[in-house]
Amino acid sequence: MNKNLLIAAVAVAAAGLAAAQTAPSGPKSAGDGIAEYRAMLADGNPADLFEAKGEGLWKTKRGPKAATLEKCDLGQGPGVVKGAFVTLPRWFADTQKVQDLESRLVTCMETLQGFDAAEIAKTRFGQGEQVNVTALATWVAAESRGLRFNLPQGHPEEKRSYEIGKRVFFFRGGTHDFSCASCHSEEGKRIRLQDLPLLTKNPGDGVGFAAWPAYRVSNGEMWSMQLRLNDCFRQQRFPFPGFGSEITVALGTYMGVNAKGAQSIAPAIKR
Amino acid sequence: MKHLPSPTLASAAAVVALAAVGALLAGCATGPSEAELDRQALAAVQASFRDQGIAKVDRIKQDLGQSACSSDKPPSDAVAERISAQARATMKWPTGGQYFGDFREGERIAQSGRGMTWTDTSTATSANGGNCYNCHQISKTEISYGTIGPSLYNYGKNRGVTDIMAATAQPIVEYTWMKIYNGKTYNACSNMPRFGHAGLLDEKQMAHLMSLLLDPRSPVNQ
Amino acid sequence: MPDPMRIRAQVAGPAATVRVLMSHDMETGLRRDAAGKVIPAWFIQEVTATHNGKQVLSAQWGPSIAKNPFMQFNVKGAKAGDKIVVTWKDNKGETRTDEATVT
Amino acid sequence: MHSRREMLTQSATLAGLLASAGLVPTVAHAAWTPAAFEAKTMAEAVKALGGGTPVESKDITVTGPDIAENGAVVPVGASTTLPGVKRLLLMVEKNPSVLAAVFDVTEGVDASLTTRVKMGQSSNVFAVAMMGDGKVLFAVKEIKVTLGGCGG
Numbered sequence: 001m002n003k004n005l006l007i008a009a010v011a012v013a014a015a016g017l018a019a020a021q022t023a024p025s026g027p028k029s030a031g032d033g034i035a036e037y038r039a040m041l042a043d044g045n046p047a048d049l050f051e052a053k054g055e056g057l058w059k060t061k062r063g064p065k066a067a068t069l070e071k072c073d074l075g076q077g078p079g080v081v082k083g084a085f086v087t088l089p090r091w092f093a094d095t096q097k098v099q100d101l102e103s104r105l106v107t108c109m110e111t112l113q114g115f116d117a118a119e120i121a122k123t124r125f126g127q128g129e130q131v132n133v134t135a136l137a138t139w140v141a142a143e144s145r146g147l148r149f150n151l152p153q154g155h156p157e158e159k160r161s162y163e164i165g166k167r168v169f170f171f172r173g174g175t176h177d178f179s180c181a182s183c184h185s186e187e188g189k190r191i192r193l194q195d196l197p198l199l200t201k202n203p204g205d206g207v208g209f210a211a212w213p214a215y216r217v218s219n220g221e222m223w224s225m226q227l228r229l230n231d232c233f234r235q236q237r238f239p240f241p242g243f244g245s246e247i248t249v250a251l252g253t254y255m256g257v258n259a260k261g262a263q264s265i266a267p268a269i270k271r
Numbered sequence: 272m273k274h275l276p277s278p279t280l281a282s283a284a285a286v287v288a289l290a291a292v293g294a295l296l297a298g299c300a301t302g303p304s305e306a307e308l309d310r311q312a313l314a315a316v317q318a319s320f321r322d323q324g325i326a327k328v329d330r331i332k333q334d335l336g337q338s339a340c341s342s343d344k345p346p347s348d349a350v351a352e353r354i355s356a357q358a359r360a361t362m363k364w365p366t367g368g369q370y371f372g373d374f375r376e377g378e379r380i381a382q383s384g385r386g387m388t389w390t391d392t393s394t395a396t397s398a399n400g401g402n403c404y405n406c407h408q409i410s411k412t413e414i415s416y417g418t419i420g421p422s423l424y425n426y427g428k429n430r431g432v433t434d435i436m437a438a439t440a441q442p443i444v445e446y447t448w449m450k451i452y453n454g455k456t457y458n459a460c461s462n463m464p465r466f467g468h469a470g471l472l473d474e475k476q477m478a479h480l481m482s483l484l485l486d487p488r489s490p491v492n493q
Numbered sequence: 494m495p496d497p498m499r500i501r502a503q504v505a506g507p508a509a510t511v512r513v514l515m516s517h518d519m520e521t522g523l524r525r526d527a528a529g530k531v532i533p534a535w536f537i538q539e540v541t542a543t544h545n546g547k548q549v550l551s552a553q554w555g556p557s558i559a560k561n562p563f564m565q566f567n568v569k570g571a572k573a574g575d576k577i578v579v580t581w582k583d584n585k586g587e588t589r590t591d592e593a594t595v596t
Numbered sequence: 597m598h599s600r601r602e603m604l605t606q607s608a609t610l611a612g613l614l615a616s617a618g619l620v621p622t623v624a625h626a627a628w629t630p631a632a633f634e635a636k637t638m639a640e641a642v643k644a645l646g647g648g649t650p651v652e653s654k655d656i657t658v659t660g661p662d663i664a665e666n667g668a669v670v671p672v673g674a675s676t677t678l679p680g681v682k683r684l685l686l687m688v689e690k691n692p693s694v695l696a697a698v699f700d701v702t703e704g705v706d707a708s709l710t711t712r713v714k715m716g717q718s719s720n721v722f723a724v725a726m727m728g729d730g731k732v733l734f735a736v737k738e739i740k741v742t743l744g745g746c747g748g
Contacts, residue, residue: 033662168315240320
């Protein structure tokens with residue numbers, strides 16, 4: 001855990017509580033009020049629960065082969081977890097594919113533990129093995145907390161994934177003519193009260209791609225990046241993107257490369 | 272150049288063929304051409320989505336406006352004009368000139384962000400909201416509003432509308448209807464959904480929104 | 494078995510601040526599923542905390558405590574190395590006990 | 597980095613062992629009081645818990661944000677510096693059932709508790725202290741719940 005980040009988070013939380021306890025409070029802007037609310041939640045992020053669960057899953061013998069995931073190669077060599085999150089999606093020679101964290105985890109679950117990857121990909125979020133994939137992703141991400149994004153772009157397929165992702169980002173469709181860019185291509189915009197990260201460049205430390213997986217306060221669920229993208233497309237009024245499908249991975253490559261240098265705070269807490 | 276198409280890509284064979292041609296033309300030194308990447312992206316989109324509930328894959332079949340506005344660069348003036356011309360040609364004015372409804376109903380529709388997602392069960396206009404507050408400030412009392420679109424607070428007042436039935440108000444009334452019905456009439460790549468054209472809201476619902484924006488009694492104009 | 498709690502207990506002046514996160518759905522019994530069926534109430538009803546074996550706090554909760562509950566309290570006189578044990582029990586009779594060491 | 601889960605698992609096992617060895621006293625759970633959690637008003641809830649008429653007091657503090665971005669999780673707290681407090685209650689006036697939580701405090705903890713509640717809409721939130729001398733004191737704070745997200 002990055003000490004500075006932790007200290008900053010605690011300071012913010014303390015400030016939030018202190019502010020909340022100062023009574024009577026003068027008229028506060030809506031923005032200040034929301035900032036205070038967020039600060040009060042920052043200390044005690046339920047993502048911790050999923051992080052602990054994910055770590056347990058990584059080290060537990062599971063699946064038809066009764067194996068752990070401790071030999072899983074997330075791009076830094078078998079079993080290396082720290083630092084992996086901030087370099088994904090990337091090219092993997094064994095699968096001949098660019099993979100994001102979750103699709104890579106599923107590959108490991110198939111090859112090491114004997115699970116059926118296609119079956120997991122078909123499973124709904126929040127059910128069956130998908131729950132475990134999310135928890136694993138939460139833990140793997142947490143192991144890179146405080147590190148800076150630095151996706152490799154050396155392989156032609158990594159470059160191609162970026163280019164595909166960029167095009168998908170701007171792809172307009174659906175009943176409402178929305179694309180990812182409709183909401184995420186300008187600075188300082190928001191939907192309702194939610195700030196929208198600018199995703200066509202580095203949106204800053206702990207923002208956008210550097211914040212997910214995140215605990216969603218609104219439904220009390222842990223959301224991985226795959227689910228984040230899935231729900232973006234739902235609200236874009238698009239049809240359903242397959243789990244780990246080429247466009248979801250490519251969008252990850254696009255956002256991840258754009259976020260180069262951004263410090264990861266994942267798993268974060270979100271509205 | 273060694274080009275390795277993703278095995279998951281649908282119509283992989285076709286893409287490989289195209290990629291090979293593209294690579295030859297590009298002289299092997301660089302990756303696939305821009306046009307080639309455009310084709311691959313389209314193929315990836317087609318391969319990656321599936322039907323879910325009311326959200327069918329036909330929704331990713333783009334019309335001219337959607338495809339021409341799918342890049343970080345705006346379309347050429349000529350294409351933009353074609354999009355707007357199409358929008359004007361398909362514009363429908365309200366039956367019997369009924370531009371207005373009830374601003375209270377308008378507020379309700381403006382508040383609702385529902386409709387047309389794969390978790391919605393009906394594509395009927397009655398199931399849909401206008402999503403207005405997602406992007407616009409409207410009534411002063413609603414502090415939870417988005418900023419993707421311009422503020423619409425005092426929309427009618429700022430435009431000098433004191434009587435929505437007055438002849439002097441007619442141009443702004445028609446303009447507003449057009450914006451709601453099909454905003455591409457004025458701005459080919461507008462972010463605003465085409466509520467009338469796409470069948471998201473019916474005439475009555477749009478008339479309620481008209482009242483919300485233009486009626487001097489509406490909270491918007493206080 | 495329910496998932497483990499996360500308990501952090503840190504010395505802060507003359508007391509230790511204890512923060513507890515519990516993994517629980519906290520269903521109100523008022524929500525309906527996609528098919529329109531009422532989702533039955535399922536929530537933590539009772540929580541207790543002990544400090545070195547001595548009970549210092551007990552609580553009764555209703556279904557309006559938020560999902561994946563959080564609770565914070567200060568244990569007087571707790572020092573580094575002391576044990577804090579938290580137990581919860583829900584309306585289905587499921588229970589979970591976890592322990593943390595004060596740091 | 598230490599393994600959190602291992603630590604927790606061991607702790608759970610340890611706690612179990614201690615309990616079975618009789619080293620941890622059987623904890624006295626406050627019996628859950630259905631009538632209190634069915635109450636619609638503060639007075640009813642307090643009455644169901646055996647208390648008298650609540651009186652507003654500046655010695656009681658209710659904490660929480662002025663605005664909650666989401667009603668599903670609203671951080672709230674109850675505290676008092678008065679000696680002799682037996683119970684701290686948290687209530688949300690406009691929830692279907694007003695009572696959210698009852699904390700039986702002992703000399704071993706500060707009379708200051710924080711948790712998170714669900715709020716269906718903007719509402720007054722009450723912190724209530726039931727004192728050893730039978731007095732029931734409360735503080736109130738309004739918390740606004742905003743609509744958020746695209747689905748709003």
